[in-house]
Amino acid sequence: AQGDPGPQGAPGATGPEGPTSSAVVADAGVTRSAAAGNTQGLQFSDTATCPVGEVMLGGGARLTSTASYGNGLGRVDTVASYPSGATTWTATMLIRSNFAAASNATITAYVVCTT
Numbered sequence: 001a002q003g004d005p006g007p008q009g010a011p012g013a014t015g016p017e018g019p020t021s022s023a024v025v026a027d028a029g030v031t032r033s034a035a036a037g038n039t040q041g042l043q044f045s046d047t048a049t050c051p052v053g054e055v056m057l058g059g060g061a062r063l064t065s066t067a068s069y070g071n072g073l074g075r076v077d078t079v080a081s082y083p084s085g086a087t088t089w090t091a092t093m094l095i096r097s098n099f100a101a102a103s104n105a106t107i108t109a110y111v112v113c114t115t
Helices: none
Strands: 022-026 030-033 043-049 055-064 076-083 088-095 104-114
Touching: 022 043, 030 043, 030 088, 055 076, 055 088, 076 104
Parallel strands: 043 104
Antiparallel strands: 022 104, 030 104, 043 088, 055 104, 076 088, 088 104
16 A cells, blocks of 8 residues: 655756747758759758757758659658757658659758757
């Protein structure tokens, strides 16, 4: 059998102040097109980095294309999106079917940073 609860303890010390703001930092992105001879199975990565003195909170990735879905986003996948360092985020795309003449896709890594 369990006994009666004891008296409540004293409050703990006040913790440090948390972040007051954050910002999303995007890299320029890595674009691949049919003209670059990109074929099925190739992978390309982009990395975004927090400014010096800032701390990374998280990150992500975005795939974009100026081509039609079938010639752009329909031919690639995001296969990785992860913190690759204390202040950097890396995103990787995979070309899963050969690019046609009008094909292109860009992967852009994003990192959320705070001071």
